[in-house]
Amino acid sequence: MPSYWRRYATLVAVALDTMAMLTDQILEMHNRLIGLYFKKAERKHLEAFQEVARAINEKVNLYAQIGRALIAAREAGKDAYQAIEGVLEWDAFKLSVQEAATLGRPHDFDYLESFGAAYAQFRRYVPQFLDTFEFRASPACAELLRAIDLLRELNKTTARRVPDDAPIGFSARCSRDPARHGPKRTVRRLTRWNAGFGRDGPALF
Numbered sequence: 001m002p003s004y005w006r007r008y009a010t011l012v013a014v015a016l017d018t019m020a021m022l023t024d025q026i027l028e029m030h031n032r033l034i035g036l037y038f039k040k041a042e043r044k045h046l047e048a049f050q051e052v053a054r055a056i057n058e059k060v061n062l063y064a065q066i067g068r069a070l071i072a073a074r075e076a077g078k079d080a081y082q083a084i085e086g087v088l089e090w091d092a093f094k095l096s097v098q099e100a101a102t103l104g105r106p107h108d109f110d111y112l113e114s115f116g117a118a119y120a121q122f123r124r125y126v127p128q129f130l131d132t133f134e135f136r137a138s139p140a141c142a143e144l145l146r147a148i149d150l151l152r153e154l155n156k157t158t159a160r161r162v163p164d165d166a167p168i169g170f171s172a173r174c175s176r177d178p179a180r181h182g183p184k185r186t187v188r189r190l191t192r193w194n195a196g197f198g199r200d201g202p203a204l205f
Contacts, residue, residue: 023133030129033122041115048114052103059100062088127155144170
């Protein structure tokens with residue numbers, strides 16, 4: 001065999017090995033970034049909850065006390081309003097109700113809302129990332145692959161609106177309670193992040 005064929009073969013082998021190594025490194029770096037921002041979102045979510053935890057606990061104890069007073073008044077045939085005022089004055093009770101309303105959180109209150117803050121960071125490279133690799137998966141992940149194809153199309157057309165029939169079944173958060181995640185804003189975020197290989201999406205690699 002001529003020596004130049006051996007050199008070509010060596011170059012091809014080195015190139016293939018380098019491609020595999022770089023692919024692994026890119027995917028590993030992406031997975032680390034996903035994990036990093038998930039942890040940041042979870043920490044921010046926890047901090048937000050801890051800020052109001054004491055006030056929530058005080059309200060729970062207060063309304064438990066009011067509840068006991070109302071039960072006792074009902075059983076004794078007494079006036080309910082007087083029972084409440086036996087715990088605290090009426091104006092103070094109205095104020096506590098207003099304060100309780102500010103402490104409430106949406107039914108779907110979780111760290112994904114905080115994770116959305118990382119969108120700008122991922123937007124810098126995810127379009128090129130998705131275009132660079134061809135993803136394959138088992139039939140169980142077919143819907144996730146369709147979501148990736150949709151993201152590619154949205155990136156090419158610079159469209160900002162995700163179709164109403166966008167595939168979201170791969171996301172446990174959406175499929176577990178569709179009515180809960182009905183607003184397009186939530187679906188848009190879930191579709192983008194999960195198709196970007198968030199925790200709810202099946203593993204492709």
